[in-house]
Amino acid sequence: MQNSRRPELVCPAGTPAALRAAVDAGADSVYCGFCDETNARNFPGLNFTSVELAEGVRYAHTGGARILVAINTFPRAGAAELWHRAIDNAVRAGADAVILADIGLLAYARERHPDLRRHLSVQAAASNADAIRFYVEEFGVRRVVLPRVLTVNEIAAINREVACETEVFVFGGLCVMAEGRCSLSSYATGKSPNMNGVCSPASHVHYREEKGELVSRLGDFTIDRVPRHQPAPYPTLCKGCFSAGDYRGHVFEDPVSLDAATLIPQLVQAGVSAFKIEGRQRSRSYIRDVVTNFRRAVDAQMAGEPIPAGVLQHLSEGQTTTAGAYRKTWR
The missing domain is CATH 3.20.20.70 (Aldolase class I)
Known part of the structure; x- marks a missing residue:
């Protein structure tokens, strides 16, 4: 059509x-x-x-x-x-x-x-x-x-x-994600995108330096690590960088x-x-x-x-x- x-x-x-x-x-x-x-x-x-x-x-x-x-x-x-x-x-x-x-x-x-x-x-x-x-x-x-x-x-x-x-x-x-069905942020922060209207709320976002890297966290979860002088992406779980065995990368989307x-x-x-x-x-x-x-x-x-x-x-x-x-x- x-x-x-x-x-x-x-x-x-x-x-x-x-x-x-x-x-x-x-x-x-x-x-x-x-x-x-x-x-x-x-x-x-x-x-x-x-x-x-x-x-x-x-x-x-x-x-x-x-x-x-x-x-x-x-x-x-x-x-x-x-x-x-x-x-x-x-x-x-x-x-x-x-x-x-x-x-x-x-x-x-x-x-x-x-x-x-x-x-x-x-x-x-x-x-x-x-x-x-x-x-x-x-x-x-x-x-x-x-x-x-x-x-x-x-x-x-x-x-x-x-x-x-x-x-x-x-x-x-x-x-x-299949919108309306996302539980990742709720699991990490206790705040639901679909009921409270908040995905990765800023109140639960933290940045800190560790061994020359800038670490971004959402609640208790480390979402990404980048060299200190590089920009760190906002810590959203579905776009996080994760390690599994020898693999390290973005599981869902960059x-x-x-x-x-x-x-x-x-x-x-x-x-x-x-x-x-x-x-x-x-x-x-x-x-x-x-x-x-x-x-x-x-x-x-x-x-x-x-x-x-x-x-x-x-x-x-x-x-x-x-x-x-x-x-x-x-x-």
Whole structure:
């Protein structure tokens, strides 16, 4: 299936300043979350109050952009009211859609706010047509954010079978686990990415020098060792460097960023409706630069011009990029 429409550029915002930067740089949509554990980027100093969200919606709409609110963690038993209130507040603020993962929240949004557009979060890990059809038929989901474990051919196969928009990640941090099913960070820190909204929380990160090496640790676990004068990657378990016998290396994925800019033509051909940039924890200058460059890339694709490549390497983790599962066969 080929998508004849211009793909939507969906951009992150962790602060009101980042939201304005994304809109000004050409974002079609901006996704953000509230200042609590209802979203999967629950870090100090990030996210929006209800008042800030309403102001952000007004700014985005004035600039011709839409606001998507990520309420994409899973409610704790006996505390679902916080998540229900987040959905209600998103509606009151005038959000254009909510991004949900939990089926109870999807049911709540469908019943209480039937006109509210519902997107399925990547945290739901819906990676095949049957799973996606379930969410579409039962909860009226209009778009699914696909996990970052699918090849371009698999994405095309899904789009041939489902009557639903698909959204894929094209830049930023690369999670190689089946999203919504990650227990590594929870095991190491006691904080769940899927319930508390925190992957490798900074409160559990430690760096220290040992015998000429800079050692990075997450909780009680050593994640990486590098020569003292080399940059140490942020200690995320799935990107850690481990030793087993005579082997030493990155078991799951190198500590690098996803950059699928050169794959935009193939993804459009595969029927993708929206391109998503990761990075709600990033600065507004990062947001401005990444959104500006992907705006140019998408516009170049629609004009039949070459896609600029490698221009964002300086903003990538480890100054290196990968096409991830789009091209790899690590599964």
